[in-house]
Amino acid sequence: MWINLQVANRVIKKAYQWATMRRDHYNDLRALMAVAQERSFTRAAARMGVSQAALSYTVRVLEQRLGIRLLTRTTRSVTPTEAGERLLAQIGPHFASIDSAIDDLSELRDRPSGTLRINSSDPASEQVVWPKLQPLLDTYADIRVEITDQSNLADIVAEGFDAGIRLGEQVAKGMIAVPVTPPLRMAVVGAPDYFKRCGVPRTPQDLTVHDCINMRLLTQGGLYAWEFEKDGRSVNVQVEGRLTLSSVRLIVQAALEGRGLACVPDLIVADALADKRLMRAMQDWCPPFPGFHLYYPSRRQNSPAFALLVEALRWRGDDALLRKPQ
Numbered sequence: 362m363w364i365n366l367q368v369a370n371r372v373i374k375k376a377y378q379w380a381t382m383r384r385d386h387y388n389d390l391r392a393l394m395a396v397a398q399e400r401s402f403t404r405a406a407a408r409m410g411v412s413q414a415a416l417s418y419t420v421r422v423l424e425q426r427l428g429i430r431l432l433t434r435t436t437r438s439v440t441p442t443e444a445g446e447r448l449l450a451q452i453g454p455h456f457a458s459i460d461s462a463i464d465d466l467s468e469l470r471d472r473p474s475g476t477l478r479i480n481s482s483d484p485a486s487e488q489v490v491w492p493k494l495q496p497l498l499d500t501y502a503d504i505r506v507e508i509t510d511q512s513n514l515a516d517i518v519a520e521g522f523d524a525g526i527r528l529g530e531q532v533a534k535g536m537i538a539v540p541v542t543p544p545l546r547m548a549v550v551g552a553p554d555y556f557k558r559c560g561v562p563r564t565p566q567d568l569t570v571h572d573c574i575n576m577r578l579l580t581q582g583g584l585y586a587w588e589f590e591k592d593g594r595s596v597n598v599q600v601e602g603r604l605t606l607s608s609v610r611l612i613v614q615a616a617l618e619g620r621g622l623a624c625v626p627d628l629i630v631a632d633a634l635a636d637k638r639l640m641r642a643m644q645d646w647c648p649p650f651p652g653f654h655l656y657y658p659s660r661r662q663n664s665p666a667f668a669l670l671v672e673a674l675r676w677r678g679d680d681a682l683l684r685k686p687q
Contacts, residue, residue: 389423397441473665474503481526483510485653497673504666512579529651540676542652548627550639552619565589565596572621573600577607587624589646
């Protein structure tokens with residue numbers, strides 16, 4: 362069948378415009394391609410998982426909207442008309458590119474890869490993230506991880522992080538939060554020789570006569586008030602001592618050297634407590650609180666690499682790494 366070239370080009374242009382206006386038109390053009398490739402409505406319907414009647418109706422509506430016949434139907438075969446051939450020649454490469462892109466995504470799904478950016482705090486990175494991250498890195502060579510430690514709370518969405526790690530009480534509302542440690546307790550700790558020299562405090566009031574290592578809060582500029590609770594009674598103590606530090610690592614090191622008492626999450630000093638380099642005081646004044654959580658936006662479309670990260674860090678209650686004796 363002969364048709365005017367201008368008419369054919371007009372049909373193709375109209376098809377493009379129409380396909381970009383509505384998502385279901387993409388499916389209509391895909392249906393046309395399937396029938397043309399199979400030369401059969403029956404085989405094309407089986408390939409697409411639809412009924413033959415539904416597929417025939419889709420193509421018929423497509424032809425009506427474009428105002429030209431695209432397929433020649435006989436009792437034995439289906440072949441594209443000249444207009445159909447022109448249209449298929451134009452849209453075929455684009456569909457092939459889409460299929461190729463989807464195949465590439467499937468390959469990424471089967472081989473997790475990409476860069477994961479995590480915003481954390483120094484204690485959580487050292488005690489939790491790094492030990493659990495090593496097996497993941499050893500198994501998946503195409504996964505890259507960037508960890509940024511900040512003492513202040515970052516806007517992980519605005520700053521381009523995939524996830525953050527903070528104490529449960531610090532996680533913003535609307536985020537998905539996954540525990541990466543069990544509930545924690547604050548631990549008032551000191552070296553054995555310190556307790557031998559200065560005695561062991563039993564109550565918050567006893568701290569007034571002890572050399573305590575203060576923590577400077579960089580986000581607020583003030584000093585951390587040691588928080589205690591017992592029998593429903595809460596007490597905050599602004600301790601005093603010769604040292605004021607902003608690094609938790611230095612605070613623990615100073616306590617290990619016998620330079621004063623420290624108040625830190627028990628997870629951070631688990632090793633030192635286990636081998637008796639540090640001793641605990643006032644445990645009955647230190648109730649549990651939500652531990653560290655991995656958090657990320659609920660609207661995030663998780664990549665395979667990110668899903669593996671979540672599972673690697675998730676606290677399951679049986680992690681020997683975090684169940685050290687006290």
